[in-house]
Amino acid sequence: MNSADFKESVESVDGHCIVTTDVTDALQRILTDLKPQRIAISDDVRVRHLLHDVNPEVEELGVAPNAHDIFRFDVGITSAQAAIAETGTLVLDSASERHRLVSLVPPVHIAIVNASTICDTLSDALALLRKDKEISPAVTFITGPSRTADIELTLAIGVHGPQELYVIVDATG
Amino acid sequence: MKVAFFVTCLVDQMWSSIGVSSVEVLRRVGCEVEFDKRQTCCAQPAFNTGYLEEARQVARRFIQIFEESDADAIVSPSGSCTAMVHHYPQLFAGDPHWLPRAEAVAAKTHELSSFLIRVLKIEDVGASWNGRLTWHDACHGLRDLNIRNEPRTLIRNVRGAEFVEMDHADVCCGFGGTFSVKYPEISVAILDQKIDAIERANVHAVVSGDASCLMQIGGRLSRKGSKVRVMHLAELLAAG
Amino acid sequence: MNRLSSETFRENARAALADVQLRGALKNATSLFGERRKEAAASLPNWEELRTQARAIKDEALSHLDQYLEEFKRNAEGRGAVVHRARDAAEANAIITKLAIDRHAKIVVKSKSMTTEETHLNTALEAAGLQVVETDLGEYIIQLANETPSHIIAPAIHKTRRQVAELFTAELGMPPTDDVAQLTSTARATLRDRFASADVGISGVNFAVAETGTIVIIENEGNIRLTTSLPRIHLAVMGIEKVVPRFADLDVFLKLLPRSGTGQRLTTYQSFITGTKREATDEGPEELHIVLLDNGRSRMLAHPVTRQSLACIRCGACLNSCPVYQQIGGHAYGSVYPGPIGAVITPQLMGIEKSSQLPYASSLCGACRDVCPVKIDIPQLLLHLRGEIAPRQGSVAERVAFKIWARVMMSPALYRMSSVAGRIMQRVMPLSRAWTNGRDLRPIESRSFRDQWKDE
Numbered sequence: 001m002n003s004a005d006f007k008e009s010v011e012s013v014d015g016h017c018i019v020t021t022d023v024t025d026a027l028q029r030i031l032t033d034l035k036p037q038r039i040a041i042s043d044d045v046r047v048r049h050l051l052h053d054v055n056p057e058v059e060e061l062g063v064a065p066n067a068h069d070i071f072r073f074d075v076g077i078t079s080a081q082a083a084i085a086e087t088g089t090l091v092l093d094s095a096s097e098r099h100r101l102v103s104l105v106p107p108v109h110i111a112i113v114n115a116s117t118i119c120d121t122l123s124d125a126l127a128l129l130r131k132d133k134e135i136s137p138a139v140t141f142i143t144g145p146s147r148t149a150d151i152e153l154t155l156a157i158g159v160h161g162p163q164e165l166y167v168i169v170d171a172t173g
Numbered sequence: 174m175k176v177a178f179f180v181t182c183l184v185d186q187m188w189s190s191i192g193v194s195s196v197e198v199l200r201r202v203g204c205e206v207e208f209d210k211r212q213t214c215c216a217q218p219a220f221n222t223g224y225l226e227e228a229r230q231v232a233r234r235f236i237q238i239f240e241e242s243d244a245d246a247i248v249s250p251s252g253s254c255t256a257m258v259h260h261y262p263q264l265f266a267g268d269p270h271w272l273p274r275a276e277a278v279a280a281k282t283h284e285l286s287s288f289l290i291r292v293l294k295i296e297d298v299g300a301s302w303n304g305r306l307t308w309h310d311a312c313h314g315l316r317d318l319n320i321r322n323e324p325r326t327l328i329r330n331v332r333g334a335e336f337v338e339m340d341h342a343d344v345c346c347g348f349g350g351t352f353s354v355k356y357p358e359i360s361v362a363i364l365d366q367k368i369d370a371i372e373r374a375n376v377h378a379v380v381s382g383d384a385s386c387l388m389q390i391g392g393r394l395s396r397k398g399s400k401v402r403v404m405h406l407a408e409l410l411a412a413g
Numbered sequence: 414m415n416r417l418s419s420e421t422f423r424e425n426a427r428a429a430l431a432d433v434q435l436r437g438a439l440k441n442a443t444s445l446f447g448e449r450r451k452e453a454a455a456s457l458p459n460w461e462e463l464r465t466q467a468r469a470i471k472d473e474a475l476s477h478l479d480q481y482l483e484e485f486k487r488n489a490e491g492r493g494a495v496v497h498r499a500r501d502a503a504e505a506n507a508i509i510t511k512l513a514i515d516r517h518a519k520i521v522v523k524s525k526s527m528t529t530e531e532t533h534l535n536t537a538l539e540a541a542g543l544q545v546v547e548t549d550l551g552e553y554i555i556q557l558a559n560e561t562p563s564h565i566i567a568p569a570i571h572k573t574r575r576q577v578a579e580l581f582t583a584e585l586g587m588p589p590t591d592d593v594a595q596l597t598s599t600a601r602a603t604l605r606d607r608f609a610s611a612d613v614g615i616s617g618v619n620f621a622v623a624e625t626g627t628i629v630i631i632e633n634e635g636n637i638r639l640t641t642s643l644p645r646i647h648l649a650v651m652g653i654e655k656v657v658p659r660f661a662d663l664d665v666f667l668k669l670l671p672r673s674g675t676g677q678r679l680t681t682y683q684s685f686i687t688g689t690k691r692e693a694t695d696e697g698p699e700e701l702h703i704v705l706l707d708n709g710r711s712r713m714l715a716h717p718v719t720r721q722s723l724a725c726i727r728c729g730a731c732l733n734s735c736p737v738y739q740q741i742g743g744h745a746y747g748s749v750y751p752g753p754i755g756a757v758i759t760p761q762l763m764g765i766e767k768s769s770q771l772p773y774a775s776s777l778c779g780a781c782r783d784v785c786p787v788k789i790d791i792p793q794l795l796l797h798l799r800g801e802i803a804p805r806q807g808s809v810a811e812r813v814a815f816k817i818w819a820r821v822m823m824s825p826a827l828y829r830m831s832s833v834a835g836r837i838m839q840r841v842m843p844l845s846r847a848w849t850n851g852r853d854l855r856p857i858e859s860r861s862f863r864d865q866w867k868d869e
Binding site for chain 2: 423426427430736737739740741772773774775776777778779780782783793796798799800801802803804807811812815816818819821822823824825828832847848850851852853854855857858860861862863865866868
Binding site for chain 3: 013064101105122127129136137140143148
């Protein structure tokens, strides 16, 4: 139920969303389509394993590259700690993963999120951030690819952040 | 029901037929109408321009005159002047002598269409008028007094009249009291949007609840040689 | 730089009205924003309730502002941020400039911040030899054009794509194009270089949470994330009114702000930043400095009527709804904050002497009050300010006229006589000419209502 709503919301803000029981296969397909030369991934263990399984043919695979190196990558792959169904939002928590730059600088961001972590509403997600713990130094909500309408209010996708956003929802997770 | 009629200085001096029509309608629906000739202005011009002392002076006089009346209600053919009376408590905030008196007079003061519908519960005053017409929401009636459906209900019940909702009926006509002469170019630029909407509605008449808006709209229609006439709701309701 | 002044509002407005291209752009923008806001508000069944809640939260924060600011400072500093307090624009600019110079910064990237527009921070930083790059696309365009923002959330709303293309061709050497996507990608490529080499990132703040020391910044483009993630130092500048008591309060504001501003359910990015990173090897800046700016806000706070001005969350909805703004746009106001809210806060921030025309630049229609997500009674504030201005700064003729007016209205006999005089006056009064340039004037009738009155 949540996954379907979430998918619909992500698509309504120009993101792609795949709900699957086979995340490896979904990622494989996306990467086959995109054919990136350089992939940056976060330091998340699961993302590393996934990349190992998919084993794409690339010139470079960087793990959480620093602010200097990150600019040369074509695709960034991270997981997300939670999501919001009503808005199609990913919740990235810096305490769990080094994904601040990988999710931001490359032109394509691919995020993997477990279906069980999808909240219904914005209110639920905000409550979750405060629950039983100190709030992390950087929490980022992401709803669709980067956009602007600063020139004649004409929508342009991908001005500073990613031009494309893929979300893979692990239905088993 | 006994009604003290508050004609407003603008209607009194510039557009007396609105006053005459209002009284006719009120009498037709069974009200006993009295008119105190000592009344002048509600103080809005001074209040809106920032001359609060002068505004208080004139407002106090209004309160004195109307609290002497034993009428059940004070009724006015203007949303704007009615709203001004409703602002009196704000003008006398912190004044223990005048605040309760201001509140009492404000509570009794009604704009014509809302008085007919909300107080008297009358939706059809038996008017008839042949032609297509549209309604312009005067800002203070709409936003200060929340009058939106009342005039539309009354208009829809006028026999022979075809009501057309124009685009952006609830957008200001650009009058704004002293604004219309302090910044006449901006006022007319705003007005032209209203004129365009009226012309697109393809009507014979535009009706509103405030003489000030009608002077603004009518002044531009006339300057442009338009055939559309402006009419106060009271004039429409008295017709036929 | 061609900066207009509030003192010449009348002339600025006339020039704006004569600018056909500007008026076309304004019409498109304000009606589009207006419709989107309306749809977005209608999509939430409890919109009115949210507005009431938001205002109650702001009122609570404002009535104990010092306490909440102290709590915010304590919590932010507990997490490694440094909080500075600046009494005025000069002090804020001095603090920021010194921080940048002390760290040998050369390039500063900035994300959109109305507060730094208010302090004219860029001028101060440039005077200190720093290169300042605005990174919000709209702000970048107007920085290249050497102009000022004309709308709170869409700074370059007044420019056409052709004008932007000509600017990019002249300033960036881009081949001429009318394609917005291409213009956008040119800006992206140019600004990436700056992000890569910047030492300091300066951002604004939308909300500051007292109980956690968190600052929240919202956007669509991603430049705020880049500004606050890449450089070694992050400086955030905020007015003292941005503080909210609890983290949970964000829920209401994150629902109201994007819907009121652009009609979005949520903007693309919300960054919740709480202090600095925990480990040296973590991502993000090494230092976070937060500058709390007063600059006249304590004055607004002190008065029960003007206090509500500080509830503003800078969504821009009142601009889009205002019939005056719709016709003349933002530049004519000659102030950093334009439109209805600008006409209210500019005189309070800058002093009523220099902006006495602004509170009169309104027909008091009240459309702004209807759309305000925090229910600020802007017409009431405009009237309050007019009440301050008129007795002190009104022209002698106007003050005398209202004295006479009051005398006339106090006496039915004088009132009656003046209506006779009015028929003659109508032809000679300058007031009438201001009217009749665009409109015919309805002649005063030969018989007033009172002359026709008969008791039943």
